[in-house]
Amino acid sequence: MVGKSSPIIKGSYRFSIAPMLDxxxxxxxxxxxxxxxxxxxxxxxxxxxxxxxxxxxxxxxxFYEIEKPISLQIGGDDPKLLSEATKxxxxxxxxxxxxxxxxxSPRVQSGNFGACLMADPYKVAKCIEAMKKxxxxxxxVKHRIGIDNLDSDELLIKFVDSLASAGAERFIVHARRAxxxxxxxxxxxxxPELQYNRVSKLKKERPQLxxxxxxxxxxPNDCLKALETFDGVMVGRAAYSxxxxxxxxxxxxxxxxxxxxxxxxxxxxxxxxxxxxxKNNGRLWDLCxxxxxxxxxxxxxxxxxxxxxxxxxxxxAKTIVLEEAARQLEDAGL
Numbered sequence: 001m002v003g004k005s006s007p008i009i010k011g012s013y014r015f016s017i018a019p020m021l022d023x024x025x026x027x028x029x030x031x032x033x034x035x036x037x038x039x040x041x042x043x044x045x046x047x048x049x050x051x052x053x054x055x056x057x058x059x060x061x062x063f064y065e066i067e068k069p070i071s072l073q074i075g076g077d078d079p080k081l082l083s084e085a086t087k088x089x090x091x092x093x094x095x096x097x098x099x100x101x102x103x104x105s106p107r108v109q110s111g112n113f114g115a116c117l118m119a120d121p122y123k124v125a126k127c128i129e130a131m132k133k134x135x136x137x138x139x140x141v142k143h144r145i146g147i148d149n150l151d152s153d154e155l156l157i158k159f160v161d162s163l164a165s166a167g168a169e170r171f172i173v174h175a176r177r178a179x180x181x182x183x184x185x186x187x188x189x190x191x192p193e194l195q196y197n198r199v200s201k202l203k204k205e206r207p208q209l210x211x212x213x214x215x216x217x218x219x220p221n222d223c224l225k226a227l228e229t230f231d232g233v234m235v236g237r238a239a240y241s242x243x244x245x246x247x248x249x250x251x252x253x254x255x256x257x258x259x260x261x262x263x264x265x266x267x268x269x270x271x272x273x274x275x276x277x278x279k280n281n282g283r284l285w286d287l288c289x290x291x292x293x294x295x296x297x298x299x300x301x302x303x304x305x306x307x308x309x310x311x312x313x314x315x316x317a318k319t320i321v322l323e324e325a326a327r328q329l330e331d332a333g334l
Contacts, residue, residue, distance in 0.1 A: 048076030
């Protein structure tokens with residue numbers, strides 16, 4: 001079911017869940033939507049060229065209404081293709097579109113997009129201008145503080161200024177340099193030093209711009225502290241690996257009333273989507289691979305995860321597996 005256009009929730013970017021390769025599919029987003037109703041969610045990066053040529057365009061763009069507010073993250077370096085992708089994002093009801101300028105993988109570099117584009121701010125600005133002309137959607141960018149030896153406060157500020165002048169409306173800054181040679185994507189998430197001071201200086205130098213901090217935020221208190229300086233925070237692996245850690249984020253950041261959220265309730269909320277997925281020839285494991293992260297650090301957690309994995313990976317597994325898993329948690333007060 002395609003999402004319908006609606007105004008973005010004001011300030012949804014105050015807390016967002018990062019686009020993560022092999023993690024942020026629609027079923028992980030639906031899981032996280034049980035955890036937080038207000039956070040901005042992202043798609044995995046979709047390559048603009050793939051949207052232009054692929055026969056699976058609808059499959060790439062489709063999302064459920066519950067996933068909103070949602071941002072389409074796109075990768076590419078061709079203004080025409082990025083313009084086309086932006087129009088599609090608006091037609092499909094996305095709340096904004098985000099240009100990936102932070103991925104350092106060799107495959108992405110070979111396509112001349114992602115983090116390597118930080119070396120060519122003029123080209124990126126032309127892409128942003130084309131995207132801005134194509135739609136009224138907010139155009140945002142996610143980038144690093146630098147790449148390889150192109151890594152100074154002066155270069156970072158010039159890069160951001162160039163994109164802001166072209167029409168970029170928010171900057172999600174991963175507070176690490178990216179090494180395009182010598183480190184793989186996983187290593188690039190952990191080995192380069194976190195430099196929050198660099199992003200703080202950027203915000204201080206450009207107070208009129210919306211600057212969002214990404215990288216190394218693992219607990220809600222980390223986010224609350226960062227929001228004293230920055231306009232927003234983005235959390236990635238800590239949300240995927242520990243989803244229940246974030247159940248009070250709407251209360252803490254958006255002032256929402258406290259809600260009782262637990263693992264069994266989340267699983268029951270996913271059952272209708274699992275039924276629809278199976279009806280369309282999908283496998284139950286496509287959802288359950290995310291659910292196993294819900295239960296940790298309680299007696300019997302390992303046995304529960306092992307049982308769920310075994311049953312959900314069976315051919316033709318049905319939603320009764322989820323019902324049984326939820327019931328086991330309810331019996332345990334979870």
